[in-house]
Each structure stands twice: as C-alpha cells, then as structure tokens.
Amino acid sequence: MSLHPILLFLDVSGGELLVIIVVIFLVFGPSKMPEIARQIGKAMNQMKKASNDISREFRNQTSGLTSELTSVQNQIKDEVNKVNREMTSTRDEIRKNFDVGDPSENPEPAVAPSSPAADGNGSTTESPEPLPDVYNRSENAG
Numbered sequence: 001m002s003l004h005p006i007l008l009f010l011d012v013s014g015g016e017l018l019v020i021i022v023v024i025f026l027v028f029g030p031s032k033m034p035e036i037a038r039q040i041g042k043a044m045n046q047m048k049k050a051s052n053d054i055s056r057e058f059r060n061q062t063s064g065l066t067s068e069l070t071s072v073q074n075q076i077k078d079e080v081n082k083v084n085r086e087m088t089s090t091r092d093e094i095r096k097n098f099d100v101g102d103p104s105e106n107p108e109p110a111v112a113p114s115s116p117a118a119d120g121n122g123s124t125t126e127s128p129e130p131l132p133d134v135y136n137r138s139e140n141a142g
Contacts, residue, residue, distance in 0.1 A: 028036060
C-alpha cells in the first residue's frame, strides 16, 4: 500500500503536534506566541468562512436546479393527465357510438346457451338425439 508523500506529511497525531508546538515555542520565544496564535486563529476563521461560502454557493446552485426539475416534473404530470383525459373521452365516445355499455355497469358475465341439466356426475337427464344414419356405422358396415 503506497501512500502519496504529501498525505503522509498531513497525518499528524497528538504527540507530534505537541512536539511541533514545543519547537515553535523554543524558536520564537514566549513573546511571539500570542501573535502567532492570533495569526493562526485568523487563518482558521478565513478557511471556515471560505468553506461556508462554498457550501452556500453550492446550495444556491442546487436549489435552482431543484426548482427547474420540479417545474419539469409538473409539466410532465400535466401532459400525462391531458393524455389520460383525451383517452377517457375517446373511450366514452366509442362506447356511445357503438352502444357498448360500461362493463362495470353490467356485472353479469356472458352465459353460453343453456344446456340440458346435469345430474351431478356429468351425465344429462335428457337422452341425446340420435345421430343421422350417415354417421351410424352399424348400418353402413354391411
């Protein structure tokens, strides 16, 4: 695992930070420490302000995109509703022209022509009609 040398340099722990502060204290002396701390504080505030400005600008730009997307979404919904209304009116017009009722108005299913009553085991109570002589094999076999 090879890390970039700059990333390794920025990896500072608490003990290393304490050593850096002691070295700065020894190099600059106690009289310069308040001024150095003030400059570090100003630099930190400027970095924080710049970060907040970038975040605010990003939010402003994305809110503009969000409002545009919402507008397009509403336009699409309006068009879909318009097509739905046109389809419904066309369907109603076709039903009216062909006298086709609404299937929900007539819940009875279409029934096949009535057949002889069944006795429960698949046979009918009426005797079937005899087949024409053409189909009767016993008479044609001779």
